[in-house]
Amino acid sequence: MRVLIIDDCESIRELLTLWCRMTGLEAVTAADGASGLARLAEGGADLVIVDVDMPGLRGPDVCREIRAGRHQADVPVLLMSGRAPHELTALATACGATLALPKPFDWKVLEGAIDAIRILGGPGASG
Numbered sequence: 281m282r283v284l285i286i287d288d289c290e291s292i293r294e295l296l297t298l299w300c301r302m303t304g305l306e307a308v309t310a311a312d313g314a315s316g317l318a319r320l321a322e323g324g325a326d327l328v329i330v331d332v333d334m335p336g337l338r339g340p341d342v343c344r345e346i347r348a349g350r351h352q353a354d355v356p357v358l359l360m361s362g363r364a365p366h367e368l369t370a371l372a373t374a375c376g377a378t379l380a381l382p383k384p385f386d387w388k389v390l391e392g393a394i395d396a397i398r399i400l401g402g403p404g405a406s407g
Contacts, residue, residue, distance in 0.1 A: 287311070
């Protein structure tokens with residue numbers, strides 16, 4: 281499974297990349313929304329993990345671009361943020377994200393989210 285990690289925080293990208301490698305996933309990264317969309321267009325992904333609050337193209341905007349069909353419209357998108365859970369869930373629903381993950385995240389919760397995406401698949405994960 282190829283995971284595209286889009287986050288402006290280098291340490292988050294590095295941690296997620298390390299975790300992906302430790303769990304047998306291939307990770308590619310981007311430091312902002314625009315370069316994340318470019319990476320998706322270049323090589324595709326089986327899952328996109330994107331931060332909400334980034335300079336320039338924010339996570340919800342990246343998700344909307346993906347869902348609009350410009351870049352692999354059916355790829356599952358996991359939106360992550362340090363925002364309050366109810367606010368994050370509302371943002372994820374509004375932009376068409378598959379799942380929302382609060383930061384700081386528990387690795388077991390992340391693993392469960394990825395397992396759910398593998399089982400359910402698709403942008404809405406409503407199977």
